[in-house]
Amino acid sequence: MSLQNEESRLQGPxxxxxxxxxxxxxxxxxMLLHLSSIPRYFGDDDSEPQTADEVAQQTVERxxxxxxxxxxxxxxxxYFGRLDMVPQGESTPLTLYIGKRGIDDNESGDRLVxxxxxxxASVFYSFSGQGLASYEAPDGTIEADVLLKRxxxxxxxxxxRLVDSYVKGQDNLNVTDEFLLYRLxxxxxxxxxxxxSTIQAEQDKIIxxxxxxxxxxxxxxxxxxxxxxxxxxxxxxxxxxxRIRTHKMVIFAPNxxxxxYISEVLPELGVGGIRQTTFAKWALQVLxxxxxxxxxxxxxxxxxxxxxxxxxxxxxxxxxxxGSMQFLGQVxxxxxxxxxxxxxxxxxxxxxxxxxxxxxxxxxxxxxYRHYPLAVRRDRVLQRVKRWMDMExxxxxxxxxxxxxxxxxxxxxxxxxxxxxxxxxxxxxxxxLSSSLALQGWGDNARHSGKNAxxxxxxxxxxxxxxxxxxxxxxxxxxxxxxxxxxxxxxxKLNGLAGDEQFDHVVIDEAQDFSPFQITVLREYCPSGSFxxxxxxxxxxxxxxxxxxxxxxxxxFPEDRRxxxxxxxxxxxxxxxxEFANHIIRRFQQFTLAKPVFRSGxxxxxxxxxxxxxxxxxxxxxxxxxxxxxxxxxxxxRTEDDCDPVFEFLEEAGIQAHLITSRQQSYAGGISVVPVYxxxxxxxxxxxxxxxxxxxxxxxFRRFFH
Ligand SMILES: Nc1ncnc2c1ncn2[C@@H]1O[C@H](COP(=O)(O)OP(=O)(O)OP(=O)(O)O)[C@@H](O)[C@H]1O
Numbered sequence: 001m002s003l004q005n006e007e008s009r010l011q012g013p014x015x016x017x018x019x020x021x022x023x024x025x026x027x028x029x030x031m032l033l034h035l036s037s038i039p040r041y042f043g044d045d046d047s048e049p050q051t052a053d054e055v056a057q058q059t060v061e062r063x064x065x066x067x068x069x070x071x072x073x074x075x076x077x078x079y080f081g082r083l084d085m086v087p088q089g090e091s092t093p094l095t096l097y098i099g100k101r102g103i104d105d106n107e108s109g110d111r112l113v114x115x116x117x118x119x120x121a122s123v124f125y126s127f128s129g130q131g132l133a134s135y136e137a138p139d140g141t142i143e144a145d146v147l148l149k150r151x152x153x154x155x156x157x158x159x160x161r162l163v164d165s166y167v168k169g170q171d172n173l174n175v176t177d178e179f180l181l182y183r184l185x186x187x188x189x190x191x192x193x194x195x196x197s198t199i200q201a202e203q204d205k206i207i208x209x210x211x212x213x214x215x216x217x218x219x220x221x222x223x224x225x226x227x228x229x230x231x232x233x234x235x236x237x238x239x240x241x242x243r244i245r246t247h248k249m250v251i252f253a254p255n256x257x258x259x260x261y262i263s264e265v266l267p268e269l270g271v272g273g274i275r276q277t278t279f280a281k282w283a284l285q286v287l288x289x290x291x292x293x294x295x296x297x298x299x300x301x302x303x304x305x306x307x308x309x310x311x312x313x314x315x316x317x318x319x320x321x322x323g324s325m326q327f328l329g330q331v332x333x334x335x336x337x338x339x340x341x342x343x344x345x346x347x348x349x350x351x352x353x354x355x356x357x358x359x360x361x362x363x364x365x366x367x368x369y370r371h372y373p374l375a376v377r378r379d380r381v382l383q384r385v386k387r388w389m390d391m392e393x394x395x396x397x398x399x400x401x402x403x404x405x406x407x408x409x410x411x412x413x414x415x416x417x418x419x420x421x422x423x424x425x426x427x428x429x430x431x432x433l434s435s436s437l438a439l440q441g442w443g444d445n446a447r448h449s450g451k452n453a454x455x456x457x458x459x460x461x462x463x464x465x466x467x468x469x470x471x472x473x474x475x476x477x478x479x480x481x482x483x484x485x486x487x488x489x490x491x492x493k494l495n496g497l498a499g500d501e502q503f504d505h506v507v508i509d510e511a512q513d514f515s516p517f518q519i520t521v522l523r524e525y526c527p528s529g530s531f532x533x534x535x536x537x538x539x540x541x542x543x544x545x546x547x548x549x550x551x552x553x554x555x556x557f558p559e560d561r562r563x564x565x566x567x568x569x570x571x572x573x574x575x576x577x578x579e580f581a582n583h584i585i586r587r588f589q590q591f592t593l594a595k596p597v598f599r600s601g602x603x604x605x606x607x608x609x610x611x612x613x614x615x616x617x618x619x620x621x622x623x624x625x626x627x628x629x630x631x632x633x634x635x636x637x638r639t640e641d642d643c644d645p646v647f648e649f650l651e652e653a654g655i656q657a658h659l660i661t662s663r664q665q666s667y668a669g670g671i672s673v674v675p676v677y678x679x680x681x682x683x684x685x686x687x688x689x690x691x692x693x694x695x696x697x698x699x700x701f702r703r704f705f706h
Pocket of ligand 1: 180183192220221222224227228282449571572681683
């Protein structure tokens with residue numbers, strides 16, 4: 001230790017850390033100056049490199065740009081934690097500074113900052129203050145004696161807070177929470193943020209879980225599921241860049257607005273270019289937009305309306321059935337039957353004396369080309385029939401001066417190929433829906449169902465059969481969300497999967513609203529079985545299509561390739577809100593109640609205003625929230641129709657608000673008027689729930705109160 005360091009230690013940790021920070025920032029500055037002084041050969045205009053040298057040069061420059069970007073971001077907050085420890089077998093302590101990205105001193109080769117994803121950095125998150133810590137190294141697990149764990153808040157290059165959450169030999173009770181609370185008390189922005197500086201031990205375990213696993217995370221509202229999943233992606237890319245590629249990862253979010261809401265976390269973690277989409281958008285792309293999706297808003301209005309009637313009950317039931325494993329079984333049965341029927345009866349006779357036997361064609365189809373998916377196989381066999389005909393013709397060409405035999409053969413081939421049914425995902429699906437198999441499955445299912453679902457088999461299926469409806473705009477058949485998974489499944493089985501369609505890793509957020517059929521389809525698209533599936537069963541908004549138990553998803557993966565995690569602490573809301581919510585959720589006995597971190601806020605208040613004062617009371621509350629410093633405020637109504645008059649009233653009163661609808665593509669923060677089913681996953685500084693009474697929110701709708 002240098003004399004200067006020794007002196008700064010004596011003056012206390014703040015001085016020491018400020019000096020160290022200044023040193024690192026100076027190094028960063030120096031490196032940035034150096035990098036920007038290197039001449040560039042390629043401009044910012046994406047011009048194509050012409051030679052191998054140019055390709056190499058462009059790669060070098062791209063990597064340099066990335067380094068400049070990373071160092072630029074580090075200037076404001078180069079690190080957030082410090083860890084002193086003595087690894088087993090060594091005598092001198094290691095001092096590590098941990099940041100969002102690693103920084104190496106180019107000249108000395110010293111590691112100034114360790115990337116939070118490095119195995120050794122895991123000690124910072126997992127060490128509980130008891131006994132020895134351990135971490136994974138290339139040679140196996142290493143144990144270490146931790147001396148100090150220090151949280152450092154650096155903002156705009158300034159040290160603004162320092163909290164020692166562990167000092168060996170001292171009483172260390174609860175100090176971790178102090179830094180966490182400081183972090184949580186910072187205002188909510190209009191976007192989700194990274195949590196690298198305060199990842200909790202149980203979250204860290206999930207982030208660093210094995211790459212090969214399909215993991216399911218059940219977590220109470222606000223327990224950090226989405227955030228943790230995004231950090232896990234950043235971790236997987238760092239640790240397994242050889243196996244998991246950015247452009248082969250995908251995040252399925254519940255709607256486009258949510259995609260926008262989470263869009264800043266990954267870039268902040270140094271990860272760009274991961275596809276973030278909705279299941280519907282992706283499915284329609286894979287299906288080459290051959291079908292159109294019914295407007296979900298009209299359905300939501302009907303389904304979430306207070307006057308939801310028996311027909312809605314039937315629709316729920318059809319929806320659930322179409323997402324079930326029973327229905328998958330029916331689709332599979334149908335595809336098996338279809339396979340048996342594809343080759344038409346009869347030989348192919350190109351002209352008299354040139355006959356290809358039915359048995360030969362069958363042999364090609366059922367034996368030689370067996371490995372091809374159905375539609376591809378059909379085309380291949382037909383091409384082979386054509387090749388056979390052309391070969392035969394070569395033998396008789398000399399006698400066919402007029403070409404009449406050739407014409408005749410071509411005509412016969414055309415009519416023969418027409419006997420082969422056209423196999424497209426949509427036509428097959430239509431047939432599945434109207435087949436006796438599907439109806440039988442539906443009927444069996446309906447008999448075992450609850451009170452709300454007793455439609456006759458035919459009525460149930462006809463309700464949402466795409467065949468009847470064609471989009472006025474595009475002329476394409478209109479289907480509902482629950483039709484997409486069966487359509488995709490059929491599509492894959494008919495056409496196979498091109499390498500560029502496969503995923504290396506799939507994240508599904510709000511997975512409680514997914515169906516087992518959707519998971520099965522995604523499993524087809526991600527052969528590695530590397531999944532992060534997260535949700536909260538008690539928050540199931542689209543319960544009619546979702547699941548009752550996570551085993552419905554976990555069972556889709558082999559026992560040794562799946563893992564289940566549970567997060568019970570809510571970091572989002574104050575104790576007052578969580579206690580209030582728990583009071584309501586307690587009635588659903590099967591759900592785990594959220595545990596708050598010890599953070600207090602305003603009490604939850606219930607205001608009963610007369611009908612005439614309803615809108616002016618909303619205005620007053622919004623003004624009061626804003627006056628108390630809330631940046632993001634939500635006024636929550638039951639449906640989109642209910643939102644309209646509230647939004648208009650606020651606008652007329654001069655309040656600038658955003659009306660959030662199902663078609664919303666982005667989230668702007670500020671004041672939002674939003675239907676309850678679109679609030680999922682978002683967070684606000686203040687929330688006003690309107691018209692909460694038994695009529696409007698019957699027991700079935702209480703799960704919205706998270
Ligand atoms: N370890 C942590 N440190 C600091 N903040 C955290 C931590 N974990 C979660 N949070 C914060 O808690 C809030 C909720 O996180 P997130 O939205 O990821 O939770 P969720 O479980 O996905 O919620 P929901 O169930 O509503 O979708 C976010 O503001 C997030 O930054």
